Amino acid sequence: MSPISRLVMSARFMYAADQIALVAVPIVALLVFDAPAAVIGILVACQSSAHLIGSIPFGLVVDQFQLRSIVITSTLLALAGFSAAALALTAGHISLFGLAIAVAGLGIVLYELAAFSVIPKLVDSKGLGPANARVSLPRALAAFLVPLVLTLLLSAKTATITFWVAAASAFIALIIVRTMPTVTRAQSHEHAILKRLSIGGKFVLQHRLLRPISLCAIFWNLAFAVLLVVLVPAIVEVYASHPSLFAGAMAAFGIAAISGIWVVGKIAPMVPPCVILIGGPASSAIASFLLLVVPVRTPELVLYPAFFFLGFGPSMWLVIQNTVRQLVTPEDMLGRVNAVIQTAIYGVRPLGALLGGFIASTWSPFAGIWVVAILFSMSFLSAFLSALRRVRDYETIKALPET
Numbered sequence: 001m002s003p004i005s006r007l008v009m010s011a012r013f014m015y016a017a018d019q020i021a022l023v024a025v026p027i028v029a030l031l032v033f034d035a036p037a038a039v040i041g042i043l044v045a046c047q048s049s050a051h052l053i054g055s056i057p058f059g060l061v062v063d064q065f066q067l068r069s070i071v072i073t074s075t076l077l078a079l080a081g082f083s084a085a086a087l088a089l090t091a092g093h094i095s096l097f098g099l100a101i102a103v104a105g106l107g108i109v110l111y112e113l114a115a116f117s118v119i120p121k122l123v124d125s126k127g128l129g130p131a132n133a134r135v136s137l138p139r140a141l142a143a144f145l146v147p148l149v150l151t152l153l154l155s156a157k158t159a160t161i162t163f164w165v166a167a168a169s170a171f172i173a174l175i176i177v178r179t180m181p182t183v184t185r186a187q188s189h190e191h192a193i194l195k196r197l198s199i200g201g202k203f204v205l206q207h208r209l210l211r212p213i214s215l216c217a218i219f220w221n222l223a224f225a226v227l228l229v230v231l232v233p234a235i236v237e238v239y240a241s242h243p244s245l246f247a248g249a250m251a252a253f254g255i256a257a258i259s260g261i262w263v264v265g266k267i268a269p270m271v272p273p274c275v276i277l278i279g280g281p282a283s284s285a286i287a288s289f290l291l292l293v294v295p296v297r298t299p300e301l302v303l304y305p306a307f308f309f310l311g312f313g314p315s316m317w318l319v320i321q322n323t324v325r326q327l328v329t330p331e332d333m334l335g336r337v338n339a340v341i342q343t344a345i346y347g348v349r350p351l352g353a354l355l356g357g358f359i360a361s362t363w364s365p366f367a368g369i370w371v372v373a374i375l376f377s378m379s380f381l382s383a384f385l386s387a388l389r390r391v392r393d394y395e396t397i398k399a400l401p402e403t
Contacts, residue, residue: 041357059339
Protein backbone atom coordinates (compact mmCIF):
# COMPACT_ATOMS: atom_id res chain seq x y z
CA MET A 1 0.00 0.00 0.00
CA SER A 2 1.41 3.40 -1.03
CA PRO A 3 1.97 6.14 1.58
CA ILE A 4 -0.92 8.23 0.20
CA SER A 5 -3.21 5.19 0.34
CA ARG A 6 -2.19 4.62 3.96
CA LEU A 7 -2.98 8.24 4.73
CA VAL A 8 -6.40 7.86 3.11
CA MET A 9 -7.11 4.64 5.04
CA SER A 10 -6.16 6.18 8.39
CA ALA A 11 -8.27 9.25 7.56
CA ARG A 12 -11.34 7.03 7.23
CA PHE A 13 -11.09 5.94 10.84
CA MET A 14 -9.96 9.27 12.32
CA TYR A 15 -12.73 11.21 10.61
CA ALA A 16 -15.29 8.56 11.56
CA ALA A 17 -14.34 9.04 15.22
CA ASP A 18 -14.45 12.82 14.85
CA GLN A 19 -17.89 12.71 13.21
CA ILE A 20 -19.24 10.47 15.97
CA ALA A 21 -18.37 13.18 18.47
CA LEU A 22 -19.66 16.00 16.27
CA VAL A 23 -23.10 14.41 15.94
CA ALA A 24 -23.35 12.68 19.31
CA VAL A 25 -22.26 15.46 21.66
CA PRO A 26 -25.36 17.73 21.40
CA ILE A 27 -27.73 14.73 21.37
CA VAL A 28 -26.00 13.03 24.32
CA ALA A 29 -26.03 16.34 26.20
CA LEU A 30 -29.80 16.43 25.89
CA LEU A 31 -30.60 12.73 26.34
CA VAL A 32 -28.03 11.77 29.01
CA PHE A 33 -27.44 14.99 30.93
CA ASP A 34 -30.77 16.75 30.18
CA ALA A 35 -28.71 19.85 29.39
CA PRO A 36 -30.29 23.21 28.45
CA ALA A 37 -29.24 25.07 25.28
CA ALA A 38 -26.49 27.05 27.08
CA VAL A 39 -24.86 23.86 28.40
CA ILE A 40 -25.14 22.19 24.99
CA GLY A 41 -23.28 25.21 23.62
CA ILE A 42 -20.53 24.79 26.22
CA LEU A 43 -20.09 21.09 25.39
CA VAL A 44 -19.97 21.74 21.65
CA ALA A 45 -17.45 24.50 22.40
CA CYS A 46 -15.32 22.02 24.38
CA GLN A 47 -15.22 19.72 21.38
CA SER A 48 -14.34 22.42 18.86
CA SER A 49 -12.01 24.37 21.17
CA ALA A 50 -9.18 22.06 20.12
CA HIS A 51 -8.87 23.98 16.85
CA LEU A 52 -8.68 27.29 18.66
CA ILE A 53 -6.20 26.05 21.27
CA GLY A 54 -4.13 23.60 19.27
CA SER A 55 -3.88 24.75 15.65
CA ILE A 56 -1.18 27.42 16.01
CA PRO A 57 1.19 25.54 18.36
CA PHE A 58 0.63 22.34 16.38
CA GLY A 59 1.54 24.26 13.20
CA LEU A 60 4.93 25.01 14.76
CA VAL A 61 5.33 21.33 15.64
CA VAL A 62 4.49 20.24 12.08
CA ASP A 63 7.12 22.60 10.63
CA GLN A 64 9.85 21.35 12.97
CA PHE A 65 9.45 17.60 13.51
CA GLN A 66 9.09 14.38 11.54
CA LEU A 67 5.58 14.10 10.12
CA ARG A 68 5.31 10.33 10.67
CA SER A 69 5.85 10.77 14.42
CA ILE A 70 3.33 13.61 14.51
CA VAL A 71 0.65 11.55 12.78
CA ILE A 72 1.20 8.67 15.23
CA THR A 73 0.99 11.06 18.20
CA SER A 74 -2.27 12.50 16.87
CA THR A 75 -3.95 9.08 16.82
CA LEU A 76 -2.78 8.40 20.40
CA LEU A 77 -4.30 11.70 21.56
CA ALA A 78 -7.61 10.89 19.90
CA LEU A 79 -7.63 7.39 21.37
CA ALA A 80 -7.05 8.74 24.88
CA GLY A 81 -9.73 11.42 24.54
CA PHE A 82 -12.50 9.21 23.18
CA SER A 83 -11.78 6.51 25.76
CA ALA A 84 -11.96 9.08 28.56
CA ALA A 85 -15.26 10.40 27.15
CA ALA A 86 -16.77 6.92 27.32
CA LEU A 87 -15.60 6.51 30.91
CA ALA A 88 -17.01 9.94 31.83
CA LEU A 89 -20.41 8.96 30.42
CA THR A 90 -20.34 5.78 32.49
CA ALA A 91 -19.61 7.86 35.58
CA GLY A 92 -22.22 10.46 34.65
CA HIS A 93 -19.65 13.26 34.97
CA ILE A 94 -20.45 16.06 32.51
CA SER A 95 -17.32 18.15 33.24
CA LEU A 96 -14.95 15.24 32.58
CA PHE A 97 -16.94 14.45 29.44
CA GLY A 98 -16.33 17.98 28.14
CA LEU A 99 -12.61 17.78 28.95
CA ALA A 100 -12.28 14.36 27.28
CA ILE A 101 -13.86 15.41 24.00
CA ALA A 102 -11.56 18.45 23.97
CA VAL A 103 -8.52 16.13 24.23
CA ALA A 104 -9.89 13.94 21.44
CA GLY A 105 -10.37 17.06 19.35
CA LEU A 106 -6.70 17.96 19.81
CA GLY A 107 -5.78 14.62 18.29
CA ILE A 108 -7.97 15.29 15.25
CA VAL A 109 -6.49 18.78 14.79
CA LEU A 110 -2.91 17.50 14.92
CA TYR A 111 -3.72 14.67 12.51
CA GLU A 112 -5.28 16.98 9.93
CA LEU A 113 -2.43 19.51 10.03
CA ALA A 114 0.16 16.77 9.54
CA ALA A 115 -1.84 15.03 6.79
CA PHE A 116 -2.30 18.12 4.63
CA SER A 117 1.33 19.12 5.14
CA VAL A 118 2.64 15.77 3.92
CA ILE A 119 0.44 15.51 0.79
CA PRO A 120 2.60 17.93 -1.30
CA LYS A 121 5.58 15.62 -0.63
CA LEU A 122 3.70 12.58 -1.94
CA VAL A 123 2.28 13.97 -5.23
CA ASP A 124 3.22 16.60 -7.83
CA SER A 125 1.40 19.92 -8.28
CA LYS A 126 -0.99 18.51 -10.91
CA GLY A 127 -1.99 15.72 -8.56
CA LEU A 128 -2.68 17.95 -5.56
CA GLY A 129 -6.38 18.47 -6.32
CA PRO A 130 -7.23 14.76 -6.69
CA ALA A 131 -4.99 13.85 -3.70
CA ASN A 132 -6.66 16.45 -1.47
CA ALA A 133 -10.01 15.10 -2.60
CA ARG A 134 -8.98 11.53 -1.71
CA VAL A 135 -7.92 12.51 1.80
CA SER A 136 -10.99 14.72 2.28
CA LEU A 137 -13.46 12.11 1.03
CA PRO A 138 -13.30 9.99 4.23
CA ARG A 139 -14.52 13.00 6.22
CA ALA A 140 -17.47 13.35 3.87
CA LEU A 141 -18.23 9.63 3.99
CA ALA A 142 -18.19 9.77 7.77
CA ALA A 143 -20.38 12.87 7.71
CA PHE A 144 -23.02 10.83 5.88
CA LEU A 145 -22.73 7.34 7.38
CA VAL A 146 -22.20 8.23 11.03
CA PRO A 147 -25.34 10.39 11.43
CA LEU A 148 -27.34 7.79 9.52
CA VAL A 149 -26.28 5.06 11.94
CA LEU A 150 -26.64 7.26 15.01
CA THR A 151 -30.16 8.21 13.96
CA LEU A 152 -31.10 4.55 14.37
CA LEU A 153 -28.91 3.56 17.33
CA LEU A 154 -28.05 6.53 19.54
CA SER A 155 -29.95 6.75 22.80
CA ALA A 156 -29.21 7.36 26.45
CA LYS A 157 -28.46 3.64 26.83
CA THR A 158 -26.08 3.44 23.87
CA ALA A 159 -24.23 6.73 24.44
CA THR A 160 -21.26 5.12 26.19
CA ILE A 161 -20.90 2.42 23.52
CA THR A 162 -20.92 5.13 20.86
CA PHE A 163 -17.80 6.76 22.28
CA TRP A 164 -16.07 3.39 22.71
CA VAL A 165 -16.62 2.90 18.97
CA ALA A 166 -14.94 6.27 18.38
CA ALA A 167 -11.99 5.13 20.52
CA ALA A 168 -11.75 1.88 18.54
CA SER A 169 -11.65 3.88 15.29
CA ALA A 170 -8.75 5.96 16.58
CA PHE A 171 -6.95 2.76 17.62
CA ILE A 172 -7.29 1.28 14.10
CA ALA A 173 -5.93 4.53 12.64
CA LEU A 174 -2.94 4.20 14.98
CA ILE A 175 -2.22 0.69 13.69
CA ILE A 176 -2.33 1.93 10.08
CA VAL A 177 -0.05 4.96 10.48
CA ARG A 178 2.61 3.06 12.48
CA THR A 179 3.89 1.61 9.19
CA MET A 180 4.05 4.90 7.28
CA PRO A 181 7.54 5.83 6.04
CA THR A 182 9.43 8.93 7.14
CA VAL A 183 9.15 11.95 4.83
CA THR A 184 12.10 14.24 4.16
CA ARG A 185 11.35 17.91 3.64
CA ALA A 186 12.77 21.39 4.13
CA GLN A 187 12.87 22.54 7.75
CA SER A 188 11.69 25.99 8.79
CA HIS A 189 14.38 28.56 9.56
CA GLU A 190 15.50 28.76 13.14
CA HIS A 191 13.67 31.65 14.79
CA ALA A 192 12.16 32.24 18.18
CA ILE A 193 8.69 30.77 18.55
CA LEU A 194 6.88 34.12 18.45
CA LYS A 195 8.90 35.15 15.39
CA ARG A 196 7.96 31.96 13.52
CA LEU A 197 4.32 32.47 14.44
CA SER A 198 4.32 36.07 13.30
CA ILE A 199 5.92 35.15 9.97
CA GLY A 200 3.23 32.57 9.24
CA GLY A 201 0.38 34.80 10.38
CA LYS A 202 1.67 37.80 8.45
CA PHE A 203 2.00 35.72 5.28
CA VAL A 204 -1.69 34.74 5.50
CA LEU A 205 -2.94 38.22 6.39
CA GLN A 206 -0.99 39.91 3.59
CA HIS A 207 -1.68 37.35 0.85
CA ARG A 208 -4.50 38.42 -1.47
CA LEU A 209 -5.79 34.83 -1.79
CA LEU A 210 -5.18 33.40 1.68
CA ARG A 211 -6.70 36.41 3.44
CA PRO A 212 -10.19 36.08 1.85
CA ILE A 213 -10.03 32.30 2.24
CA SER A 214 -9.53 32.84 5.97
CA LEU A 215 -12.34 35.42 6.25
CA CYS A 216 -14.72 33.20 4.31
CA ALA A 217 -13.88 30.30 6.63
CA ILE A 218 -14.30 32.37 9.79
CA PHE A 219 -17.84 33.51 8.94
CA TRP A 220 -18.86 30.08 7.59
CA ASN A 221 -17.72 28.22 10.68
CA LEU A 222 -19.21 30.75 13.07
CA ALA A 223 -22.52 30.18 11.29
CA PHE A 224 -22.18 26.40 11.31
CA ALA A 225 -21.30 26.28 15.01
CA VAL A 226 -24.30 28.44 15.90
CA LEU A 227 -26.46 26.14 13.78
CA LEU A 228 -25.19 23.00 15.55
CA VAL A 229 -26.29 24.45 18.89
CA VAL A 230 -29.62 26.07 18.01
CA LEU A 231 -30.92 23.38 15.67
CA VAL A 232 -31.69 20.68 18.26
CA PRO A 233 -33.76 23.06 20.45
CA ALA A 234 -35.38 24.47 17.28
CA ILE A 235 -36.38 21.01 16.11
CA VAL A 236 -38.14 20.38 19.43
CA GLU A 237 -39.53 23.84 20.27
CA VAL A 238 -40.12 25.41 16.85
CA TYR A 239 -40.60 22.52 14.42
CA ALA A 240 -42.39 20.22 16.92
CA SER A 241 -40.30 17.16 16.05
CA HIS A 242 -37.90 14.68 17.71
CA PRO A 243 -34.26 15.69 18.39
CA SER A 244 -33.02 12.66 16.41
CA LEU A 245 -34.01 14.63 13.30
CA PHE A 246 -30.73 16.48 13.84
CA ALA A 247 -28.80 13.32 12.99
CA GLY A 248 -30.87 12.93 9.82
CA ALA A 249 -30.05 16.49 8.79
CA MET A 250 -26.35 15.78 9.38
CA ALA A 251 -26.68 12.66 7.22
CA ALA A 252 -28.04 14.83 4.40
CA PHE A 253 -25.06 17.14 4.95
CA GLY A 254 -22.76 14.12 4.77
CA ILE A 255 -24.09 12.68 1.52
CA ALA A 256 -23.82 16.14 -0.02
CA ALA A 257 -20.20 16.38 1.12
CA ILE A 258 -19.46 12.98 -0.43
CA SER A 259 -21.03 14.10 -3.69
CA GLY A 260 -19.19 17.42 -3.66
CA ILE A 261 -15.76 15.90 -3.00
CA TRP A 262 -16.31 13.16 -5.59
CA VAL A 263 -17.36 15.75 -8.18
CA VAL A 264 -14.48 18.13 -7.45
CA GLY A 265 -11.98 15.25 -7.65
CA LYS A 266 -13.21 14.64 -11.20
CA ILE A 267 -13.58 18.23 -12.43
CA ALA A 268 -10.81 20.09 -10.54
CA PRO A 269 -8.41 20.16 -13.53
CA MET A 270 -11.17 21.33 -15.91
CA VAL A 271 -13.15 23.97 -13.98
CA PRO A 272 -11.71 27.42 -13.13
CA PRO A 273 -11.01 27.41 -9.38
CA CYS A 274 -12.87 30.71 -8.97
CA VAL A 275 -16.16 29.00 -9.83
CA ILE A 276 -15.90 26.76 -6.76
CA LEU A 277 -14.22 29.33 -4.52
CA ILE A 278 -17.24 31.62 -5.02
CA GLY A 279 -19.97 29.03 -5.62
CA GLY A 280 -19.30 27.05 -2.44
CA PRO A 281 -20.03 29.92 -0.02
CA ALA A 282 -22.96 30.99 -2.23
CA SER A 283 -24.68 27.62 -1.79
CA SER A 284 -24.41 27.99 2.00
CA ALA A 285 -26.02 31.42 1.94
CA ILE A 286 -28.94 30.11 -0.12
CA ALA A 287 -29.37 27.06 2.12
CA SER A 288 -29.38 29.14 5.30
CA PHE A 289 -32.37 31.19 4.14
CA LEU A 290 -34.24 27.94 3.44
CA LEU A 291 -33.96 27.21 7.18
CA LEU A 292 -36.13 30.24 7.88
CA VAL A 293 -39.13 28.64 6.11
CA VAL A 294 -39.00 25.13 7.60
CA PRO A 295 -42.57 23.84 8.10
CA VAL A 296 -43.80 22.77 11.52
CA ARG A 297 -44.33 19.01 12.11
CA THR A 298 -42.81 18.10 8.71
CA PRO A 299 -39.46 19.92 8.97
CA GLU A 300 -37.56 17.27 7.01
CA LEU A 301 -39.19 18.52 3.78
CA VAL A 302 -36.99 21.62 3.87
CA LEU A 303 -34.36 20.73 6.48
CA TYR A 304 -32.80 17.89 4.50
CA PRO A 305 -32.49 19.83 1.19
CA ALA A 306 -31.07 22.82 3.09
CA PHE A 307 -28.40 20.66 4.73
CA PHE A 308 -27.61 19.08 1.36
CA PHE A 309 -26.76 22.51 -0.07
CA LEU A 310 -24.78 23.29 3.10
CA GLY A 311 -22.63 20.22 2.45
CA PHE A 312 -22.25 20.13 -1.33
CA GLY A 313 -20.71 23.50 -2.23
CA PRO A 314 -18.53 23.95 0.86
CA SER A 315 -17.03 20.45 0.51
CA MET A 316 -15.85 21.38 -2.98
CA TRP A 317 -14.58 24.72 -1.66
CA LEU A 318 -12.59 23.00 1.08
CA VAL A 319 -10.68 20.84 -1.42
CA ILE A 320 -9.92 23.73 -3.77
CA GLN A 321 -8.76 26.11 -1.03
CA ASN A 322 -6.45 23.37 0.27
CA THR A 323 -4.90 23.17 -3.21
CA VAL A 324 -4.58 26.96 -3.45
CA ARG A 325 -2.78 27.31 -0.13
CA GLN A 326 -0.45 24.37 -0.89
CA LEU A 327 0.54 26.01 -4.19
CA VAL A 328 1.14 29.53 -2.89
CA THR A 329 2.85 28.69 0.42
CA PRO A 330 6.62 28.05 0.75
CA GLU A 331 7.31 24.48 1.85
CA ASP A 332 9.00 25.42 5.13
CA MET A 333 5.98 27.52 6.15
CA LEU A 334 3.22 25.11 5.18
CA GLY A 335 2.60 23.82 8.71
CA ARG A 336 2.17 27.31 10.17
CA VAL A 337 0.08 28.59 7.26
CA ASN A 338 -2.13 25.51 7.44
CA ALA A 339 -2.44 26.10 11.18
CA VAL A 340 -3.49 29.74 10.77
CA ILE A 341 -6.15 28.86 8.20
CA GLN A 342 -7.18 25.78 10.17
CA THR A 343 -7.75 28.08 13.12
CA ALA A 344 -9.94 30.22 10.88
CA ILE A 345 -11.80 27.17 9.57
CA TYR A 346 -12.44 25.43 12.88
CA GLY A 347 -11.04 27.56 15.69
CA VAL A 348 -13.98 29.95 15.71
CA ARG A 349 -16.44 27.09 16.26
CA PRO A 350 -16.27 27.19 20.08
CA LEU A 351 -17.04 30.91 19.92
CA GLY A 352 -19.94 30.18 17.60
CA ALA A 353 -21.18 27.42 19.89
CA LEU A 354 -21.18 29.77 22.88
CA LEU A 355 -22.89 32.44 20.79
CA GLY A 356 -25.54 29.95 19.68
CA GLY A 357 -26.23 28.86 23.25
CA PHE A 358 -26.50 32.48 24.38
CA ILE A 359 -28.91 33.47 21.59
CA ALA A 360 -31.10 30.38 21.99
CA SER A 361 -31.38 30.79 25.76
CA THR A 362 -31.71 34.61 25.78
CA TRP A 363 -34.05 35.03 22.82
CA SER A 364 -35.04 31.88 20.93
CA PRO A 365 -33.61 29.12 18.71
CA PHE A 366 -35.30 30.75 15.72
CA ALA A 367 -33.40 33.98 16.40
CA GLY A 368 -30.24 31.88 16.22
CA ILE A 369 -31.23 30.66 12.75
CA TRP A 370 -31.52 34.29 11.60
CA VAL A 371 -27.97 34.87 12.86
CA VAL A 372 -26.87 31.77 10.94
CA ALA A 373 -28.30 33.18 7.70
CA ILE A 374 -26.53 36.51 8.20
CA LEU A 375 -23.16 34.86 8.92
CA PHE A 376 -23.35 32.54 5.91
CA SER A 377 -24.11 35.58 3.73
CA MET A 378 -21.04 37.35 5.11
CA SER A 379 -18.97 34.28 4.26
CA PHE A 380 -20.13 34.48 0.65
CA LEU A 381 -19.39 38.21 0.42
CA SER A 382 -15.87 37.67 1.82
CA ALA A 383 -15.11 35.44 -1.16
CA PHE A 384 -17.08 37.29 -3.82
CA LEU A 385 -15.57 40.72 -3.08
CA SER A 386 -11.97 39.46 -3.25
CA ALA A 387 -9.21 38.32 -5.60
CA LEU A 388 -10.59 34.78 -5.45
CA ARG A 389 -12.79 35.76 -8.42
CA ARG A 390 -9.63 36.00 -10.57
CA VAL A 391 -8.19 32.53 -9.87
CA ARG A 392 -8.74 31.11 -13.36
CA ASP A 393 -6.30 28.16 -13.33
CA TYR A 394 -3.69 26.47 -11.15
CA GLU A 395 -0.73 26.96 -13.46
CA THR A 396 -0.77 30.75 -13.18
CA ILE A 397 -1.86 30.97 -9.54
CA LYS A 398 1.66 31.72 -8.34
CA ALA A 399 1.90 34.59 -10.83
CA LEU A 400 -0.82 36.51 -9.04
CA PRO A 401 0.57 39.25 -6.75
CA GLU A 402 0.64 38.19 -3.10
CA THR A 403 -0.75 41.50 -1.85
